[in-house]
Amino acid sequence: MSKNPEFVKFDKVDKSYDGKVLVVKDLQLDIAEGEFITMLGPSGSGKTTCLMMLAGFETPTNGEILLDGKIISNIPPHKRGIGMVFQNYALFPHMTVYENLAFPLKVRKIEKNEIDKKVDKALSMVSLNGFESRMPGQLSGGQQQRVAVARALVFDPSVVLMDEPLGALDKNLRESMQYEIKHIHENIGVTVVYVTHDQSEALTMSNRIAVFNDGKVQQLSNPSELYEKPVNSFVAEFIGENNTFNGEVSDISNDKCKVKLSNADILASPISVKSKGDKTTVSLRPERALIEPKEQMDNMFSGKIEEVIYHGDHTRVRINLLGNPEFILKVPNSTSNLELKVNEEIKIGWNSSDARALDPK
Amino acid sequence: MSSEIKQILTTDGIPLEISLKKAEKKNKIKAFLLVAPLLLFLFITYVFPIGEMFSRSIDDKMITNMLPKTFKEMEKWDGKELPSEEVFTAFYIDYKVLIENQTQGKLGQRLNKEKNGFNSITKKLMRQIKRNKIDESQSIKEQIMKVHKRWRDVEYWQAIKRTAPPYTMAKYLKGMDMYFAADGSIAQVDEDRRIHRILWLRTLEIALFVTIFCFLMGYPIAHLLATLPMKYSNLLMICVLLPFWTSLLVRTASWMILLQQQGVVNDFFVLIGLVADNNRPEMMYNKVGTYVAMTQILLPFMVLPLYSVMKTISPSLMRAGKSLGGTPFIAFWKIYFPLTIPGIGAGCLLVFILAIGYYITPALVGGASGTLISNQIAYHMKTTLDWSFASAMGLMLLSGVLVIYWIYNKLVGVDNIKLG
Structure with a gap:
C-alpha cells in the first residue's frame, strides 16, 4: 500500500466568522496517510477552527479541503467518515459503553455479530474489556477518554481528529494516555490530526507539528527540528524555554553573524537575518549555555546570579547577563553540583551554532 | 467477632458514637427549628384544609344526631317488614325533641333528598303532634301509620335506616353520576343526566x-x-x-x-x-x-x-x-x-x-x-x-x-x- 503524501490537503483555506477578521489565513497544509500530525498553538490561533473545517462543522470561507483527492467542502459531517475525539469526550451519557461504541456501527447498518466483534476489538485496544455495560458516568476521566478514543476508531475511519482530548486529565494520567494514543496510532496506522496547546504533548506524540499563530502555520516540521531549529522567534518562544537578546546585526558571514547588543557583541548563526543593520532577536535554549565551561566556547560572558530555584531534577538559575535580567540557566542535579549563591558572579559560555538570530520581536 | 470489637473512643475517652450523636443533635434541632415555621405553614394551609375537605365530603352526621334513639332501635330491625312498635316509639320521641327545638324542617329536607315524599309526611306528622293528636298511652305505631299512607310503606323506613351511618360515600358516587339505590346497591344515573x-x-x-x-x-x-x-x-x-x-x-x-x-x-x-x-x-x-x-x-x-x-x-x-x-x-x-x-x-x-x-x-x-x-x-x-x-x-x-x-x-x- 503506497502512502498518499497528500491524503488530507488544505488548499489556500481562509476562514472568517464575522467577515472582518480572518481566523485562518491562507492555510496550505498536506497531511500524509498514516501520519500523526499535531496542530499546536495558543488559544485563538485558529487550530481548532481548522479541525472543525476538516470535520465538517465549519465551512471554509475560501479555498478547498481535499480528503484522498476529493473535495469535501460540500459533504455533510456524517458522510465524511472521519472519527473525532472531543475535548470533553462527548460520550452519550444515556448509553452504555457498548451502545456508545455500537452507535457508529448501527447507523452504518452493520450486522449484530459484526458489531459485537468490532466493539470487542476496539475495547481491547484501549484495554477496557468488561466495561461494556457501564454507563459513562460510572467511569473515571481516563476511562471515559479511552472510550471516546475507541468510539472514534471503531468504525475504521481513514482519519481521526482529536481536539485537546487530554485537556481535562491530571498530569500523570495525561502522560500515560499520550503514550497509549501514540501506541494505538502506531499499531493501526490511522491518520491522526491532533489539536493541543500543550507543547510537551505535541513533542511526545507527533510525527510532525504545525505551529499555529494568528491564523497562520508558523512552522511545520518534526518535533526535534521544531525544538532545535525554530524558524522564527514565535516558535522559539512557544516551544520550550528560551533566552533572548535583542540587537542589531553588525557583521555577517556564511554561518556566523555578530549581533551588537547595547553593551556587548555576541556571535550567533544567522537564520532570518540577511544583511548588516538588520534588527534581530537571538534565541538560546537554557540548557545550551554552560556555567564555567571547561572547553573554549565562542561566547563567554560573566553575569550575576539573581535567583536560584530548586526544581528537583534540575536547578534553575536566573542570571543578569548582558543587560538581560531574565537569563535562565538549567543546571542538572548531579553529584558534582556547583555551589550557586545569589549575587555571585559566574562565567557563562555558549556556542554560536546554538544561538539563532531570528526575526526581531 | 462483634463482641471483641473495641469501642472506638474519642481523645477525651467518650465513645465515638455518643460523641457524634451529641454533636449532630444540636445541628438537627437547629435544622428542625429552621423548617418548623414552614412545616406549620404547610400543615395549616395544606394538610388541615385537605383533611377538612375530606371530612366534609363524607360527613353525614346530621340525621344521626337528630334521631339517636330511632337508629338505636333500628339496629334490631331486619329491614324487610315494617319496623316494630319500639322503632316507631323511638322515632316519635326523637321527632318530638326536634319539634321542640324547631329543627324538624331540616330532617324533612334531608330525608326528602334520600326519598321523595318525606317532606310532606313529616310536616303532616308534625302538625298532628303539635295538636296533641297522638295519644302516648296507645300504640304509637298505629297512630303514625294513620297519619299518612306512606308511613305504612316499608321503603320509607328503609330510607331512614340508610341515613343512619354518620359517614357516606354518596357525594363521591354523585361525582361519578352514580347513587345508592333503594336497596343499598350502587346504581347509575339515567343516561341523559350523566x-x-x-x-x-x-x-x-x-x-x-x-x-x-x-x-x-x-x-x-x-x-x-x-x-x-x-x-x-x-x-x-x-x-x-x-x-x-x-x-x-x-x-x-x-x-x-x-x-x-x-x-x-x-x-x-x-x-x-x-x-x-x-x-x-x-x-x-x-x-x-x-x-x-x-x-x-x-x-x-x-x-x-x-x-x-x-x-x-x-x-x-x-x-x-x-x-x-x-x-x-x-x-x-x-x-x-x-x-x-x-x-x-x-x-x-x-x-x-x-x-x-x-x-x-x-x-x-x-x-x-x-x-x-x-x-x-x-x-x-x-x-x-x-x-x-x-x-x-x-x-x-x-x-x-x-x-x-x-x-x-x-x-x-x-x-x-x-x-x-
Missing part, C-alpha cells in the same frame, strides 16, 4: 391536548433558547416570560378580544378572504377557545423545564453523533431527544396537572362546551352551596392527579424530573 362523567372526560381530554400542544410548541422554542447566542436568546426568553408576568385575567381577556366573532382574528380571516363576513367561525365560548387560551397561558411551564434541561446538553454531543455517521435526524432522535426526556416529563406533568384543575380561563372563554370540572366545583361552592359535594369533587380531582403522578413515576421515574 353530566359529571362528561365533565371528567372533557377535563382529561382538554388537559391532554393542551399538554400535547404545549409540548409541540414549547420544544422548538426551548431548543432555540438553549442554542441561540446569548443576545438573541435573552430577547426570546423575555418574549416567553413577558406573558408569564402578565396577569392571568388580562391575558384571558385579551384572548376574548382576539377570538370573538367580531374580534381581531376573525376580522383578519375575513380580510384575507378565508371566511365570508356573514359566516364568521365561532372561536370562543367553546373548546377551541379553551384550547387556544390555555395553551398560550401554560406554554411557559413547558418551555422553562425543557430549557433548563436542554441548556445542560453539550452541543458537542450532537456533533459527535454526526461525526460518527448519524444523519442529523438520527443524531437528534437517538442522542438529543432521549437526553431531554427529564425535561419533557417535568414540563408535561406540570402543564397537565395545572390544566386539569384550571378554572379562570375555561370559565371565561370556555362557554358551555369548554368548561371543566373545576368550574363545576366552583358552581357548587358558590351557587348551590353544596360544599360537601364540592369537597368530594375536589378530592376526586386531587386523587386523579396523584394517580397520574404515580403512573408517571412508574413509567419515567420521578427522580428523572428536572425543573431547573
Whole structure:
C-alpha cells in the first residue's frame, strides 16, 4: 500500500466568522496517510477552527479541503467518515459503553455479530474489556477518554481528529494516555490530526507539528527540528524555554553573524537575518549555555546570579547577563553540583551554532 | 467477632458514637427549628384544609344526631317488614325533641333528598303532634301509620335506616353520576343526566391536548433558547416570560378580544378572504377557545423545564453523533431527544396537572362546551352551596392527579424530573 503524501490537503483555506477578521489565513497544509500530525498553538490561533473545517462543522470561507483527492467542502459531517475525539469526550451519557461504541456501527447498518466483534476489538485496544455495560458516568476521566478514543476508531475511519482530548486529565494520567494514543496510532496506522496547546504533548506524540499563530502555520516540521531549529522567534518562544537578546546585526558571514547588543557583541548563526543593520532577536535554549565551561566556547560572558530555584531534577538559575535580567540557566542535579549563591558572579559560555538570530520581536 | 470489637473512643475517652450523636443533635434541632415555621405553614394551609375537605365530603352526621334513639332501635330491625312498635316509639320521641327545638324542617329536607315524599309526611306528622293528636298511652305505631299512607310503606323506613351511618360515600358516587339505590346497591344515573362523567372526560381530554400542544410548541422554542447566542436568546426568553408576568385575567381577556366573532382574528380571516363576513367561525365560548387560551397561558411551564434541561446538553454531543455517521435526524432522535426526556416529563406533568384543575380561563372563554370540572366545583361552592359535594369533587380531582403522578413515576421515574 503506497502512502498518499497528500491524503488530507488544505488548499489556500481562509476562514472568517464575522467577515472582518480572518481566523485562518491562507492555510496550505498536506497531511500524509498514516501520519500523526499535531496542530499546536495558543488559544485563538485558529487550530481548532481548522479541525472543525476538516470535520465538517465549519465551512471554509475560501479555498478547498481535499480528503484522498476529493473535495469535501460540500459533504455533510456524517458522510465524511472521519472519527473525532472531543475535548470533553462527548460520550452519550444515556448509553452504555457498548451502545456508545455500537452507535457508529448501527447507523452504518452493520450486522449484530459484526458489531459485537468490532466493539470487542476496539475495547481491547484501549484495554477496557468488561466495561461494556457501564454507563459513562460510572467511569473515571481516563476511562471515559479511552472510550471516546475507541468510539472514534471503531468504525475504521481513514482519519481521526482529536481536539485537546487530554485537556481535562491530571498530569500523570495525561502522560500515560499520550503514550497509549501514540501506541494505538502506531499499531493501526490511522491518520491522526491532533489539536493541543500543550507543547510537551505535541513533542511526545507527533510525527510532525504545525505551529499555529494568528491564523497562520508558523512552522511545520518534526518535533526535534521544531525544538532545535525554530524558524522564527514565535516558535522559539512557544516551544520550550528560551533566552533572548535583542540587537542589531553588525557583521555577517556564511554561518556566523555578530549581533551588537547595547553593551556587548555576541556571535550567533544567522537564520532570518540577511544583511548588516538588520534588527534581530537571538534565541538560546537554557540548557545550551554552560556555567564555567571547561572547553573554549565562542561566547563567554560573566553575569550575576539573581535567583536560584530548586526544581528537583534540575536547578534553575536566573542570571543578569548582558543587560538581560531574565537569563535562565538549567543546571542538572548531579553529584558534582556547583555551589550557586545569589549575587555571585559566574562565567557563562555558549556556542554560536546554538544561538539563532531570528526575526526581531 | 462483634463482641471483641473495641469501642472506638474519642481523645477525651467518650465513645465515638455518643460523641457524634451529641454533636449532630444540636445541628438537627437547629435544622428542625429552621423548617418548623414552614412545616406549620404547610400543615395549616395544606394538610388541615385537605383533611377538612375530606371530612366534609363524607360527613353525614346530621340525621344521626337528630334521631339517636330511632337508629338505636333500628339496629334490631331486619329491614324487610315494617319496623316494630319500639322503632316507631323511638322515632316519635326523637321527632318530638326536634319539634321542640324547631329543627324538624331540616330532617324533612334531608330525608326528602334520600326519598321523595318525606317532606310532606313529616310536616303532616308534625302538625298532628303539635295538636296533641297522638295519644302516648296507645300504640304509637298505629297512630303514625294513620297519619299518612306512606308511613305504612316499608321503603320509607328503609330510607331512614340508610341515613343512619354518620359517614357516606354518596357525594363521591354523585361525582361519578352514580347513587345508592333503594336497596343499598350502587346504581347509575339515567343516561341523559350523566353530566359529571362528561365533565371528567372533557377535563382529561382538554388537559391532554393542551399538554400535547404545549409540548409541540414549547420544544422548538426551548431548543432555540438553549442554542441561540446569548443576545438573541435573552430577547426570546423575555418574549416567553413577558406573558408569564402578565396577569392571568388580562391575558384571558385579551384572548376574548382576539377570538370573538367580531374580534381581531376573525376580522383578519375575513380580510384575507378565508371566511365570508356573514359566516364568521365561532372561536370562543367553546373548546377551541379553551384550547387556544390555555395553551398560550401554560406554554411557559413547558418551555422553562425543557430549557433548563436542554441548556445542560453539550452541543458537542450532537456533533459527535454526526461525526460518527448519524444523519442529523438520527443524531437528534437517538442522542438529543432521549437526553431531554427529564425535561419533557417535568414540563408535561406540570402543564397537565395545572390544566386539569384550571378554572379562570375555561370559565371565561370556555362557554358551555369548554368548561371543566373545576368550574363545576366552583358552581357548587358558590351557587348551590353544596360544599360537601364540592369537597368530594375536589378530592376526586386531587386523587386523579396523584394517580397520574404515580403512573408517571412508574413509567419515567420521578427522580428523572428536572425543573431547573
